Structure formats: C-alpha cells, structure tokens
Amino acid sequence: xxxxRDGDTAFSIGAxxxxxxxxxxxxxxxxxxxxAVFRHGVFSLRGxxxxxxxxxxxxxxxxxxxxxxxxxxxxxxxxxxFFLPFSRKMIFAAISIPLLLVVIALVPQQALYxxxxxxxxxxxxxxxxxxELSAIESAAARKHHLEQSIDLTIAYPVFGVGPGMxxxxxxxxxxxxxxxx
Numbered sequence: 001x002x003x004x005r006d007g008d009t010a011f012s013i014g015a016x017x018x019x020x021x022x023x024x025x026x027x028x029x030x031x032x033x034x035x036a037v038f039r040h041g042v043f044s045l046r047g048x049x050x051x052x053x054x055x056x057x058x059x060x061x062x063x064x065x066x067x068x069x070x071x072x073x074x075x076x077x078x079x080x081x082f083f084l085p086f087s088r089k090m091i092f093a094a095i096s097i098p099l100l101l102v103v104i105a106l107v108p109q110q111a112l113y114x115x116x117x118x119x120x121x122x123x124x125x126x127x128x129x130x131x132e133l134s135a136i137e138s139a140a141a142r143k144h145h146l147e148q149s150i151d152l153t154i155a156y157p158v159f160g161v162g163p164g165m166x167x168x169x170x171x172x173x174x175x176x177x178x179x180x181x
Contacts, residue, residue, distance in 0.1 A: 019066045020066045020068055023070075024069055026060055026061050026064075026069070027073060030054070030073070030076050033051075033057065037051055067139070071118075113135060117138075145170065151173065152173065
C-alpha cells in the first residue's frame with residue numbers, strides 16, 4: 001500500500017487520499033463497534049477490544065481534520081447517548097469525556113484550524129498558510145452548496161431535481177447566476 005503524507009497523518013493514495021473520504025470510511029465502523037460493546041458489555045474482553053478500536057477510530061477521524069466526519073461522529077455519539085439507559089449513560093460519559101479531552105489535546109494544529117472554520121472563517125489580517133486558505137475555501141464552497149440545495153428544494157419541493165441530479169441542477173443554477181459552475 002502506498003501512503004501520502006500530510007503533516008503528521010498518512011493517507012493512502014486513491015479514494016482514501018481525501019481526508020473527508022478517509023474519515024467517512026472510518027465512521028462506517030462505529031455502528032459495529034457500538035454493537036460489539038453493547039452486546040458483550042464494556043468490561044468483557046470483546047467489549048474492551050471493541051472500545052479500544054473505537055478509541056483509535058475516533059482519534060483517527062479527529063486527526064483527519066474532516067469537518068463533516070467530526071459532525072457525523074458527534075451525531076452518532078449523541079444518538080447513542082440518547083438511547084442508552086441511565087446507568088449506561090453514566091458509563092458512556094465517564095469513558096467518553098476523558099478520552100475526548102485526551103484526543104483534543106493531541107489533535108494537530110492544522111486539524112484544529114479546519115475545525116475552527118465550521119462556525120466562521122478566519123477574518124484576521126495575518127498571512128494564512130496554504131492549508132488554512134484551503135480550509136476557508138472549502139468551508140465557503142460547502143456553504144454555497146448548502147444554500148443552492150435549499151434553493152433547489154424550495155423550487156422543486158415535491159420530487160426534487162431527481163436522484164443523482166444535484167450536480168447538474170447546481171451547475172445550471174450557477175450558470176443562471178453568472179457563476180462558475
């Protein structure tokens with residue numbers, strides 16, 4: 001397997017070379033990890049192994065700097081917490097909060113900066129690095145696509161633009177507004 005290096009994180013070349021896709025693929029394991037923990041118990045051998053793998057997956061997802069993967073992981077955690085009985089909520093919180101603090105302390109600066117652009121882009125006057133500019137441009141592009149998707153949903157509320165047709169409809173909407181498609 002060939003790996004590309006991006007700061008302190010190595011990504012495989014190809015489909016998983018994109019941190020967003022890499023984080024997404026890692027997130028696919030979370031339901032299975034949670035199933036093993038809940039089925040066998042946190043303190044069983046299988047539960048402990050699944051928990052360790054879960055910690056590694058969560059850490060790796062956070063280290064990728066993928067904002068969408070971070071949000072998805074938070075949603076999975078919130079849903080899991082919501083459906084647990086009270087006694088397991090306490091165990092979940094007692095294990096998750098210290099691990100989360102450790103992971104946050106170890107996150108690379110580049111990933112932290114990408115996460116800071118979730119709520120608002122950097123508006124300081126300092127010179128930005130290429131990674132910081134990329135994070136800001138990516139956040140702006142995602143916001144633009146969200147706005148376009150809301151506009152298209154309002155324009156076509158019943159059937160939408162059709163399965164898999166958002167890129168085409170988005171390009172047409174951009175052309176109508178004299179934007180680059």
